[in-house]
Amino acid sequence: MRNKGGIFPTFFLSGFECSTFLWKDAGRRDLCEETQHRAHADEDYRMLRELGIAVAREGIPWPLVDRNGSLDFSYIDPFLDAQRRHQILPIWDLCHYGYPDDCDPFDDSFAERFAAYARAAAEYVTKRSHHGPHFFTPMNEITFFGYMAGEWAWAAPFGKDRETRRRFTLALCEADIAAVKAIREVVPDARMVHIDPLILVVPPQDRADLADEAWRETYDDAFFAFDVIGGRRRPEAGGNPEILDIVGFNNYSFGQMEYREEGPHAALQPGDPRIRPLCDLIEEGWKRYRRPVIVAETSGMEGGRDDWLNDVVTESLAAVNRGVELHGICMFPAVDMPDWHTGKWLNNGIADVEKLANGTLMRKPYIPYVQALHRWQRRLNRVTELDENPYDQAVNLDDIVAAAKEIAPQADADWH
Template sequence: MKSQAGIFPTFFLSGFECSSFAWKDRGRRDLAAELQHYGHADEDYAMLPRLGIAVAREGIPWPLVERSPGQYDFSLIDDFLTAQRRHNVLPIWDLCHYGYPDGLDPYSDAFANRFAAYAQAAARYVAERAHHGPLCFTPVNEPTFWGYMGAEWAWCAPFGKSAEERRRFTLALARADIAAVKAIRADFPDARMVHIDPLIWVVHPRDRPDLAEEARRESYDDAYIAWDVISGLKRPEYGGSPETIDILGFNNYSFGQMEYQGGGKPNQPLQPGDARIRPLCDLLQEGWAKYKRPCIVAETSGLHGGRPDWLNDIVCESLAAVNRGVDLHGVCLFPAVDMTDWHTGKWLHMGIADVEALPNGTLMRKPFLPYVQMLQHWQERLHRPTTLDSDPFDKSVDLGEVIRAARQLDIAPDANWH
C-alpha cells in the first residue's frame, strides 16, 4: 500500500466541551467554565500527547468574546493557546458552539454579517499566536442538531417550537457558516474547515407504519439540511461549495439511532439488540458518499464502564468503512475530560478522564484506565504512536498504513455494535 498523507498529525483526536448557549432555565452558560477547563487548561492539554493525541477540538465562546457589536476580547482563550503551544496540540477551533450574542436576531442579515466579522477576527487572533498550522476551524458546530434543540425543542436560544422554525434556523446557521468560511479564507486561504453534525438513523414505531415517510425524511433529508447548503447542493445563492464544506465530521453516539416520535419532541433511542439498528459502517458510507469529502468521526464516546467496548466497536466499524473506500482521516474521542448532562447537571462519565470534586471545589482529573488501554490497543494495531515526541508535526498520518491495517483485519460490519 503506497503512502497517503492524512490531514492531521495523529489518527486519534480529542476535544473539550465548550457550549455557550442561552439555556432554557439557566440563562447564559459557559460549559468550559463549569468544567473548570480555563483553570485546568495546562493539565488538560498535557494529558493528550501522553496518549498519542496531538489534535483537539476547542471552543471560542462567541457570546462571551463579543459582548458588544464588533468589540472582541479574546483573552478568555489565552491559556488554551499557551497550553497548545507548550504541549504541541493542534486545535480545531469551534467558533460557534450553540451560542450567539445576546440581542442578535439569528434570522436577520446582521447575524451572518456579524458572525463573519467575528470569525475573521478570531482567525487572525489565533493565527498570530498559533504554534503550528494548518489553521483549522469548525464555523458552526452541529447546525442541524442545533436546529432541533434550539428551534423545535426549545432547549436553548432561539427557543423555537416547530419544525418550520427549526428548518428556518438551520438555514440561517448554514448561511452564516458560509459567510464565516469566506471571511476566514480571505486572510488564510489554506485554512481547513471541519463541518460537524450527528450521524443518525431514524425508524418508525413498529405499530405505526404510517410514520415511515416521516422517519425516512429525518434520516435522509432533515439530517443533511445544513451540509446540503454549505456544500452547494442546495440553495446555491448562499455560495456554498464542496471546498467550503471541506472536511466532514460525523458525530456518533449510541442515541443516534432512534425511533421517530414526532410532535416536536426528541426521538426515542433504540435499545441494544433492536433489529432495526444499522452498522455504523453503513451510515458512514452513506454520509460520506453524498459529498465525497475527507471525513473524521468528530465525536464519539460510550458511558461509564462501556467506554472501552464502545471505542472498540467504533474503530472496527470505522475500519470496515475504510475498506469500502470511505476517506477517513481520524476518530475523535470526545470529550477528553468528562462533561455533565445539560439538563440534570450530573456527570456523564464519558470522557477519557473523569472528574472528582475535591472538598475545596476543585475538579480533579482522573483518566479512566480501561478506556486508555483500549485506545493504546488500537494505536498499536494501526501502527500509531501511543505517546508523542517533542515534534508530532514533522509528518502527518500515513493513511496508507491505516488502509493496510483495515484490509489485514478485514472486519465485517456489525449491526450489534450498539
C-alpha cells in the same frame, strides 16, 4: 484512499465540551467553566500529549468574547498557551450552540456579524499559534442546533415548531458560509471541519404510516446543512464542496432513534433489529459528499467506554475497506461533562472528574478506555505518546488501509 497523505498528525483526536448556549431554565451557561477546563488547560492538554493525541477540538465562546460587537479574545489565552507548551493542534470551534445576547439569528445582519467575528478570531489565533495548518469549525452541529434550539426550545432562540427550526437552520448555514469566506480572506489555506450527527430514524413498529417522516429526517433534514454548505441545495447561499471541506460525523448510542411525532425521538435499545451498522452510515454519508471524513465525536458511557471505542474503530475500519477516506476518530470529550438537563456527570470522557473539598475538579483518566486507545494506536502503527516534533509528518493513511485489510472487520448491526 491509497497513497494519500493524512490531514492530521495523529489518527486519534479529542476535544473539550465548550457549549455557551442561553439555556431554557439557567440563563447563559459556559460549559468550559462548569468542567473547569479553562483553569485546568495545562493539565488537560498535557494529558492529550501523554496519550499520543496531537489534535483537539477547542472552543472560542462567541457570546463571551463578543460584547455588542466589541471583541476580546483573552478568554482563550490559557488554551493557546497550553497548546504551544504541549504541541497540540487545535480545531477552533467558533460557535458551539451560543450567540451574543444582542444578536437575532433571523435578522439579515446575523451572517455579517458572525463573519466579522470569525475573521477576527482567525487573525487572533493564527498570529499566536505554534503550528499550522489552521482548522476551524465555524458552526458546530448545525442540524442538532436547529432542532434543540429551533424546535425543542432547549436554548435560544427557543423555537417550538418545525418552521422555526428550518428558518434557524438555514440562517446558521448562511452564517457558516459567510464565516468560511471571511476566514479564508486572512488565512487562505485554512481547513474547515463541518460537523453534524450521523443518525438513523425509523418509524415505530406499529406505525408504518410514519415511514416517510422517519426517512425525511434521516436522509433529508439530517443532511440539509451539509447540502447547503456544500452547494447541493440552496445555491443562492453560496456553498460549494471546498467550503464544506472536511466532513465530521458525530456518533453516539442515541443517534439511532424511533420516530416521535413530538420530538425528541426515542433512542433504540441495544439488540433492536432496526439498528444499522455504523459502517453503513459512514459509507452512505461519505458517498453523498466524497469529502475527507472524520468521526468527529464519539464516546461510550461509564464502564462501557473501552468496548464502545473498540466497536467504533472496528466499524470505521470496515468503512475504510469500502473505500471511505477516513482521516481520524475523535474521542470526545477528553474530560467528563455534565448532562445539560440534570447536571449529573456523564462519565463519558477519557478522564472523569472528582470534586475535591475546595471545589476543584480533579482529573482521573479512565484506565480501561486509555488502554483500549493504546491498543488501537499500536495496531494502526501510531504513537502512544507524542515525541518532540509531532508535526514532522501527517498520518500515513496507507497504515490505516493496511490494518483495515488485515483485520478485515465485518459491519455489525449489534455494535452497541
